[in-house]
Amino acid sequence: MKLPAYPALALLASIATSALAAPTQYPLTVQNCGKALTFDQAPVRAVTIGQAGTELFYALGLGDRLVGTSLWFDAVKPEYAALNAKVERLANNEPSFEAVIGKRPQLVAVQFEWMVGPQGAVGTREQFHDLNIPTYLMPSDCVGKDNLKGADGTRLQAFDINTLYTSVLELAKIFDVDHRGQALVADYKARLARAAARAQASAVKAPTAVVWFSSAALATDPFVAGQQGVADYLLNAVGIRNVVTSTEEWPTVGWETLAKANPDFIVIARMERRRFPADDYQKKLAFLKSDPVTRNMDAVKHDRILIVDADALQASTRLFDGIEQLAEAREHYRP
Amino acid sequence: MRPGWGWSLLLLSGALLAATAMGETALPFGQVLKVLANQLAGAHYPLDPIDVGIVWNYRLPRALVAAACGAGLAICGVILQALLRNPLAEPYLLGISAGASTGAVLVSVLGIGGGLISLSVGSFLGALLAFTLVIVLARASRASGSAGLIILAGIASSQLFNALTAFVIARSANAEQARGILFWLMGNLSGVRWPAVALAVPVALLGLGVCWWQRRALDAFTFGADSAASLGVSVRQLQVLLMTCAALVTAVMVSLVGSIGFVGLVIPHAVRLRVGPGHGLLVPLSALAGAVFLMAADVLSRQLIKGQALPIGVITALVGAPVFAALLLHGSHRR
Numbered sequence: 001m002k003l004p005a006y007p008a009l010a011l012l013a014s015i016a017t018s019a020l021a022a023p024t025q026y027p028l029t030v031q032n033c034g035k036a037l038t039f040d041q042a043p044v045r046a047v048t049i050g051q052a053g054t055e056l057f058y059a060l061g062l063g064d065r066l067v068g069t070s071l072w073f074d075a076v077k078p079e080y081a082a083l084n085a086k087v088e089r090l091a092n093n094e095p096s097f098e099a100v101i102g103k104r105p106q107l108v109a110v111q112f113e114w115m116v117g118p119q120g121a122v123g124t125r126e127q128f129h130d131l132n133i134p135t136y137l138m139p140s141d142c143v144g145k146d147n148l149k150g151a152d153g154t155r156l157q158a159f160d161i162n163t164l165y166t167s168v169l170e171l172a173k174i175f176d177v178d179h180r181g182q183a184l185v186a187d188y189k190a191r192l193a194r195a196a197a198r199a200q201a202s203a204v205k206a207p208t209a210v211v212w213f214s215s216a217a218l219a220t221d222p223f224v225a226g227q228q229g230v231a232d233y234l235l236n237a238v239g240i241r242n243v244v245t246s247t248e249e250w251p252t253v254g255w256e257t258l259a260k261a262n263p264d265f266i267v268i269a270r271m272e273r274r275r276f277p278a279d280d281y282q283k284k285l286a287f288l289k290s291d292p293v294t295r296n297m298d299a300v301k302h303d304r305i306l307i308v309d310a311d312a313l314q315a316s317t318r319l320f321d322g323i324e325q326l327a328e329a330r331e332h333y334r335p
Numbered sequence: 336m337r338p339g340w341g342w343s344l345l346l347l348s349g350a351l352l353a354a355t356a357m358g359e360t361a362l363p364f365g366q367v368l369k370v371l372a373n374q375l376a377g378a379h380y381p382l383d384p385i386d387v388g389i390v391w392n393y394r395l396p397r398a399l400v401a402a403a404c405g406a407g408l409a410i411c412g413v414i415l416q417a418l419l420r421n422p423l424a425e426p427y428l429l430g431i432s433a434g435a436s437t438g439a440v441l442v443s444v445l446g447i448g449g450g451l452i453s454l455s456v457g458s459f460l461g462a463l464l465a466f467t468l469v470i471v472l473a474r475a476s477r478a479s480g481s482a483g484l485i486i487l488a489g490i491a492s493s494q495l496f497n498a499l500t501a502f503v504i505a506r507s508a509n510a511e512q513a514r515g516i517l518f519w520l521m522g523n524l525s526g527v528r529w530p531a532v533a534l535a536v537p538v539a540l541l542g543l544g545v546c547w548w549q550r551r552a553l554d555a556f557t558f559g560a561d562s563a564a565s566l567g568v569s570v571r572q573l574q575v576l577l578m579t580c581a582a583l584v585t586a587v588m589v590s591l592v593g594s595i596g597f598v599g600l601v602i603p604h605a606v607r608l609r610v611g612p613g614h615g616l617l618v619p620l621s622a623l624a625g626a627v628f629l630m631a632a633d634v635l636s637r638q639l640i641k642g643q644a645l646p647i648g649v650i651t652a653l654v655g656a657p658v659f660a661a662l663l664l665h666g667s668h669r670r
Binding site for chain 2: 245252
């Protein structure tokens, strides 16, 4: 059995960087999405709004610092199920302001700006900061993104994977587990490099794809991944071109346009949410195979439909699972 | 009168053909004609099945439903403006669009009906419920029969159902989902296929037929219920018949394509400015103008932003308002 060289490298890298990791000096000030957060000590009580942040806490071994979670899109990753069972779930969707502050958190980690932005669904950052509760907003949702434009915000510049690494490193720093953050980022970078290498080795130069998240009604114009968003980053990471040209995060684009673009792959999102009929990936599949137009698309005829977790299409630690899935599909793609 | 019918039919078929030829993507006109020749005249041109599907299963049904919907809504506007003797009367005045929204939201957000009831059925039931409430309110009042009362009852019912919709969305929807509902509420023809045609066209023709049959009664109503009675019109029966007819037509259209504003209010006025208040001309010409207007608006909604569709309600208001203003100015100059 031949061992790939990359994990060994990654391990080396992580050992090397861990050596650089130093205990955090408090008071620590972190610049986060336009706000300066100051910590006199590592927080011991934290609340998360958004599954990406919640699972990042578990990945950093900080499960014991969590006193509340909220905004769930899917079941927790199986390896964190036991940890997660011990943490109170404040709400499946967005929690109320009082449910969050009632936990007396010393940090609230937030996945999306619309939860705590100027029109925050939970409350504004100012409201939290007035109570001396710092809100850490995942940089992926604020760097290069205008969240007041478009339904799910509009990217001013393409999603940058470094913003995800920043959130890992900064949270690790805040909680004085710098070395774990460094190791985690090294591992992610190695996985990304491996996936990119697989894609490079593929015979097909630049295949195309569309990412279908959901639709308001089954046959209506679907919500698909726009340019520059996280899902678009996943495609680019393995050398697949997005056929959708809008720069909104999740624009609606007609099936006529998508069918004429006739992408090599159709990526459909799998999620637990069941509010639109098209949330169910099996209904998406059934539609693609039965609609008189979509059933003639190459990706449908040749069964190049990829079912990817909706969470892998967000700036979360699951993103790398999605990239690996796409890399594998591209590797095996023979036109 | 006779040659007028011929011209109308010609205009309608021309608009249908134009709406079928223009879509989100550019298909050569010859290609569109070949698809129609294959499907309608049994020709055997070799064609890309995706092109065939786009023309025959997406564009043509969409154009037919747009036409039926525009005609139906315009007819309902004519009925209500005559019966209520109010220039501001329009199909949604009877609480129908508010009720339809509530029904749609209950089905899609709260999952009422457990997947057995579709968005369309939910909104149809909601619309009928809201209309029933209006009628019951108007009937129960002591001053029953007065036109103003129905308008007041309609406003009350609309407010109530709009509040219910807002409550359900605020309580349990997330941002992505609220957007989907909003899109639907502003009118959306993208999910329309042949089954919708089979419902919309007969309903529009039925509405037109009833209206045409009662055109003299509508003329009489224009001078008020009392003068209608003195002219030998059985006021109560006709009010119930015409009002129910308007409610049913509107409810069907709303449940198929969402609530498209402006058509029912403005088209009858625009036509009246040209041909005067007599219903013998007003009824058929309003239907024709409504049909052509909505087909044109639907084409525009797909052309205005490349690769992305706009809600048709936005277009009907954006284009309709200036056109109507111009008509008003023109009309007043002549007087």
